[in-house]
Amino acid sequence: MAHDIRILTESELRGAVTLDLPLIDAIEAGFAALAGGAVVMPPVLSMALPQVHGEVDVKTAYVPGLEGFAIKVSPGFFDNPKRGLPSLNGLMVLLSATTGQVRAVFLDNGYLTDLRTAAAGAVAARHLAPPVVETLGILGTGVQARLQARAAHLVRPFANCILWGRDFAKASRCAEDIAKSTGAICRVAANPAEVLAASQLVVTTTPATVPLITPEMLHPGLHITAMGSDQAGKAEVAGAAFAAMDMAVCDDVAQCEAFGELRGARAAGYAGQPASLGQVVTGTAPGRISDGQVTLCDLTGTGVQDTAIASFVIGCLGDAGTVIRN
Amino acid sequence: MAHDIRILTESELRGAVTLDLPLIDAIEAGFAALAGGAVVMPPVLSMALPQVHGEVDVKTAYVPGLEGFAIKVSPGFFDNPKRGLPSLNGLMVLLSATTGQVRAVFLDNGYLTDLRTAAAGAVAARHLAPPVVETLGILGTGVQARLQARAAHLVRPFANCILWGRDFAKASRCAEDIAKSTGAICRVAANPAEVLAASQLVVTTTPATVPLITPEMLHPGLHITAMGSDQAGKAEVAGAAFAAMDMAVCDDVAQCEAFGELRGARAAGYAGQPASLGQVVTGTAPGRISDGQVTLCDLTGTGVQDTAIASFVIGCLGDAGTVIRN
Structure with a gap:
């Protein structure tokens, strides 16, 4: 028929x-x-x-x-x-x-x-970022850097954006694009540490294979969404930084153990059991419960x-x- | 672009x-x-x-x-x-x-x-069936019963076809269709044993979960291509019949261990190592080497x-x- x-x-x-x-x-x-x-x-x-x-x-x-x-x-x-x-x-x-x-x-x-990946970043920010985000931090300069900024702005309308990438020219162009799409004041940072220090919400969108975020960069009232790592061999957040979180959440725990930041954290000895993003959305696991928490959402992309x-x-x-x- | x-x-x-x-x-x-x-x-x-x-x-x-x-x-x-x-x-x-x-x-x-599945049956028949097939046997009455008969006829132009299915009316219609497409004289058998006794080449195309072919049905100069079983729980050939073959060949050994007849054979204690159909095609494993051999090809369908x-x-x-x- x-x-x-x-x-x-x-x-x-x-x-x-x-x-x-x-x-x-x-x-x-x-x-x-x-x-x-x-x-x-x-x-x-x-x-x-x-x-x-x-x-x-x-x-x-x-x-x-x-x-x-x-x-x-x-x-x-x-x-x-x-x-x-x-x-x-x-x-x-x-x-x-x-x-x-x-x-x-x-x-x-x-x-x-691209859209559903960016949208997952917004879902994570909605439940895990501090209620007020003055400054968004972005690591990476590609399509997702731009889209994650737009997605974050829909749920946390930040006034400032600070961005870092390995290529300064690309970072500058990306900062310009984000300024246009969100109206935020955007600037390029010299290194990831500068981005983290200035931000309440950081989204990592790189194909890094050596972690960019280390424990000493963390500070109270910070949420990080790490969406760059989607296969074994990639890592944006050091295992020790993952382990130092007050709360870690995964889009899918099994996938993150195989492909995400949780993989490196496990290798570094992290034995915690992250909640899933869906559990946070449905309230069966807590989202952010205080302004001072340091939280992480590990996104690998799900069917x-x-x-x-x-x-x-x-x-x-x-x-x-x-x-x-x- | x-x-x-x-x-x-x-x-x-x-x-x-x-x-x-x-x-x-x-x-x-x-x-x-x-x-x-x-x-x-x-x-x-x-x-x-x-x-x-x-x-x-x-x-x-x-x-x-x-x-x-x-x-x-x-x-x-x-x-x-x-x-x-x-x-x-x-x-x-x-x-x-x-x-x-x-x-x-x-x-x-x-x-x-449907076509690539039938074509695999022809490849198996080309390398494993006796050089002369007077009578083709078919178990099953569906699309693959018809296509496997057409495929077999291209490489072993049989004069007779004998067919069995659980539903006599469906079997009769299938026999008529095969007679039309191949020119062979086709008849419906009362049971699988009658099909095997009369045939030099048998193709099984059923979703059977209880094996239809048992060791006592085997005879010298017989080749069986079993293509119905493609998931755990299906089985057309009893493990003991598989183990009794002079030669067993799989489209993909790992897949057949998971989904094919080899699965039941392993469960029944068969410890042999079947060749792959590709090895037979390329000559790195033997095909049929004598008229009297009893051979099996286990097809699960490959990417x-x-x-x-x-x-x-x-x-x-x-x-x-x-x-x-x-």
Whole structure:
């Protein structure tokens, strides 16, 4: 029996969906469902292709109550910039959660992944950052540096932003972009320590393999969201700094033990049991309980975010896209 | 940088690709590559959804020398027939093996999976069945029963076919269809034992959970290809029958230990080390070496077949499909 499949290009998706509070709420609801225990989220299918300097990840999650679920394919081919192409691309497929039929193919080249990743940062900030954030700190100068700043501003409307990256010119451009998108006064710092000293909320968005944040940089009333590390070998927060937190929260504890900051913390002897972000969202684990706490949220990116954004997007499309009868 | 993505519907794919010797050769080349050791094939991503009587598998493989690789999404939702829909559907995405960019989306609803599964049966028959097959035996009455018969006929042009299924009416219709597609004289048997007694090549295509083939049914000069079991809990060949083979071959030994007939054989104490089908194809393991041998090929379905057929299909399309600039 033929049914319609909606195909959306990246530009159609950019026209239909942006980073806003309704999207953040949808991602937050996904984390809440994940904590409820009825979500089915298998381990990531991950294929390393060293022979072509590439990798492919496939993520999915079934979330009860949503009409569909996403299968998200994320290739990263790191010689692409030499060819004038972005390293990351890929697509999401939305399937019916009742029949398994394909409902939509989002040829997003990673745009929806960027949005749902930034939205998770906002969810973390909403529950874990101090109520008032005067200054946002950002480590990193890429797409996520910009998007995380926009996401944080939606839930903690900071007046100042301080940013560090290895490349000063890139950091300056990123600071300009964040100033434009948020209206904050932005400046570039000389090093990560300067960023942390000035900030109440710090988001790390780098591919660092040697930790940037060490214990002596921590101070009361600080929240850090570390979203750069998503595979073994990356680390933005030293194990000792992780262990020094008053509270550590993971998007998914098992994933963070394999791919996130928790991995390095475990290797350094940290034996604590972090709560999940969904537990914090649903109130089954505490969020920030005092102004002086030092808190961390370790984000590796979950299939539940992909299903949440794909389900959200389908309601934003109007008549955009190409419909194929199949 | 925008590039073109080709979208193909099931009917466009059915018009462009059929079960023939070039396709079988392409699948055989995939198995050969798999044995060569340079293929990257991660474990299947498998998501069971008991709450909706469904499951989703995702398979992939990178095959050096091919321009692309497939990510194949196979949902099975077993309440669909109550809704007038097929249980199986899904799609394949073909990505560039150089850049990771999406090249094509095949909305095949499982058609290409059906073809590549049947083609693997032909590869097994080519290397393991006796040179002359007078009579083909089939257990099962579904799509694969029909396709496996067509595939076998391309490499072992049998004159007779004997078929068994639990439902006599379905078995009769299947026998008629096989007679039409192959020209063979087809009849329905009373039980699996009758099928095995009459055949030199038997293909099992059932979802049996209690083995249909027991040791006393085996006879010299018999080859069995068991392709029905693709998850823990299914079994078509009793462990003792597997252990009694002169030679057992697996499409992928690790997968067959988890999902195939080898699983039951291991549970029954079988300690042998089957060759892979790719080793047989490349000659690094022997195929059939005498007329009297009793041989088995255990097929669970591999990502390398998906990449092989997706790469083959892209060369068959002419100008079929919808091109989307992304």
